[in-house]
Amino acid sequence: MSNTRFATALHILTLLADAKGEWLSSDWIAGSINIHPVIVRKELGVLNDAGLVLSRKGKEGGFTLAVGSEDITMDAIYLAIKNSNVLGKKNNQPNPKCPIGKDINEKLDVLFTGIDNSVVRELSGKTLADFVSEFH
Amino acid sequence: MSNTRFATALHILTLLADAKGEWLSSDWIAGSINIHPVIVRKELGVLNDAGLVLSRKGKEGGFTLAVGSEDITMDAIYLAIKNSNVLGKKNNQPNPKCPIGKDINEKLDVLFTGIDNSVVRELSGKTLADFVSEFH
DNA sequence: TTAAGTGTAATAATTTTTGTTACATTAATG
DNA sequence: CATTAATGTAACAAAAATTATTACACTTAA
Numbered sequence A, B: 001m002s003n004t005r006f007a008t009a010l011h012i013l014t015l016l017a018d019a020k021g022e023w024l025s026s027d028w029i030a031g032s033i034n035i036h037p038v039i040v041r042k043e044l045g046v047l048n049d050a051g052l053v054l055s056r057k058g059k060e061g062g063f064t065l066a067v068g069s070e071d072i073t074m075d076a077i078y079l080a081i082k083n084s085n086v087l088g089k090k091n092n093q094p095n096p097k098c099p100i101g102k103d104i105n106e107k108l109d110v111l112f113t114g115i116d117n118s119v120v121r122e123l124s125g126k127t128l129a130d131f132v133s134e135f136h
Numbered sequence C: 001t002t003a004a005g006t007g008t009a010a011t012a013a014t015t016t017t018t019g020t021t022a023c024a025t026t027a028a029t030g
Numbered sequence D: 001c002a003t004t005a006a007t008g009t010a011a012c013a014a015a016a017a018t019t020a021t022t023a024c025a026c027t028t029a030a
Helices: A005-019 A026-033 A037-049 A074-081 A099-123 A128-132 B005-018 B026-033 B037-049 B074-081 B099-123 B128-132
Strands: A053-056 A062-065 B053-056 B062-065
Touching (some): A005 A062, A005 B099, A026 A062, B005 B053, B074 B099
């Protein structure tokens, strides 16, 4: 992954966990990460769809965690934002006339999925609460 | 990773393993993957630096494996081409005045490195020979 | 000496990612 | 009930990363 989506999502969730029930605005969060508030709202939309946060519109609106930080594991965050395989992309049109090229993408699929799953398994062993507790 | 470097490198190495000592040209390899020969030569340069292949210049030149495919583990291929963390990039300038923003990047570093290592560990359990044997 | 390769720099094109603007909508509050 | 401060989201712009292409110096076999 050469994007900042996991780092951004985890930063957001860490702030929300640290806020202990306070509703934080996208502007405030953006100020901590130092990115554009619209990006924060977009990512919060994704986290909302994943059931990790709640949002409230209008004045005094904002965001808060949907569940306790002990109940949010890192794999849930990762799966919410994941948009590619750990080992990257496959080449588009390997040569169908080549015995290797013909079948390589299905073999890569198996390998890529296995590695993706191992990352998810690894991430499932750590909670947001664990991460937040490292800040003191 | 949103690039095709691992897929390309593994495709190259699979062809070389399958060729059993024949020297293959970058043009021929490019034809199987269906990408530009210059990209193949660049990637082969990287694999050469990593000690995985041998190259020969001039007429009748080309590439071959430097060691047997049973002795090439997937982690060696991955480490040769890896240029980012599995969990992506960190945000550049988190706010130093925020208690979370101040320290988040060093905490992310630890998490990111741990996940990277787990992927390498996972990949170390599979050889190029294992992969090639899936094609029949 | 020619033909067929590698090695690599420079640059262009494409795709992905991030940032920005604009504005409709929502809700609290004086 | 008007004002203020939020979210939600589309459309677009800018920047960064990735891939493709061109060009050519160099190498080696025959």
